[in-house]
Amino acid sequence: MRFVANSTRSDVSHSQPDHHWFPGFLAPPVTTEMMAAICRDTPWRHDTITLFGQTHDVPRLTALMGDEGVTYRYSRITMEAIAWSAPVAELRRGVEEKSETRFNSVLLNWYRDGRDSNGWHADDEPELGEEPVIASLSLGVTRTMRFRRRDGEATFAIDLADGDVLVMYGDSQRDWLHTVAKSTRVTRDRLNLTFRLMGPRSNDAAPTTPSRRQ
Numbered sequence: 363m364r365f366v367a368n369s370t371r372s373d374v375s376h377s378q379p380d381h382h383w384f385p386g387f388l389a390p391p392v393t394t395e396m397m398a399a400i401c402r403d404t405p406w407r408h409d410t411i412t413l414f415g416q417t418h419d420v421p422r423l424t425a426l427m428g429d430e431g432v433t434y435r436y437s438r439i440t441m442e443a444i445a446w447s448a449p450v451a452e453l454r455r456g457v458e459e460k461s462e463t464r465f466n467s468v469l470l471n472w473y474r475d476g477r478d479s480n481g482w483h484a485d486d487e488p489e490l491g492e493e494p495v496i497a498s499l500s501l502g503v504t505r506t507m508r509f510r511r512r513d514g515e516a517t518f519a520i521d522l523a524d525g526d527v528l529v530m531y532g533d534s535q536r537d538w539l540h541t542v543a544k545s546t547r548v549t550r551d552r553l554n555l556t557f558r559l560m561g562p563r564s565n566d567a568a569p570t571t572p573s574r575r576q
């Protein structure tokens with residue numbers, strides 16, 4: 363894989379989540395080939411979620427890959443990690459090198475078109491620990507990721523294009539929520555992989571903040 367050198371590092375400030383953006387970290391044809399292989403070969407889940415007494419399909423397809431024994435629970439959905447596939451393991455190596463961070467799992471989200479989405483939430487489940495570093499790789503059509511501070515004092519948005527990596531640090535999950543909203547303009551699909559380091563969940567407690575997603 364060939365990786366780009368340019369990137370944008372945020373200032374640590376109140377107005378933006380602490381992040382490092384590597385636009386075009388991967389380029390076509392690698393992105394296209396990787397996306398096709400992963401979408402074709404992954405055993406996708408289509409979970410349902412119950413919020414406020416109503417049950418809905420999760421508006422995207424998902425999968426969790428990782429080291430043996432990794433489990434992730436969000437919004438009352440439990441995912442046991444399946445083994446790393448060869449292309450995803452290769453992407454992990456590249457993303458770990460770029461972010462200088464080790465990851466033991468990845469949550470894959472396949473947005474089939476603009477009707478698919480990811481609701482407002484933070485990745486703040488107990489197994490992620492405090493102030494986790496999360497690296498997000500996007501493949502396929504560009505989608506906007508929006509952030510809003512939990513205290514309502516700032517918003518921020520970033521267009522994530524094919525091959526971009528966004529590394530989120532420290533305050534990104536603690537002080538901010540994020541979403542990928544539905545868009546009638548988007549007619550093609552996008553694959554997003556968020557690499558995480560997950561520890562065991564120390565108890566069965568729910569997350570301390572109401573950061574549910576749909």
Ligand SMILES: O=C(O)CCC(=O)C(=O)O
Pocket residue numbers: 469471480485498507522540541542554556
């Ligand atoms: O699709 C994205 O860029 C965001 C994914 C996300 O928020 C998550 O997996 O927690």
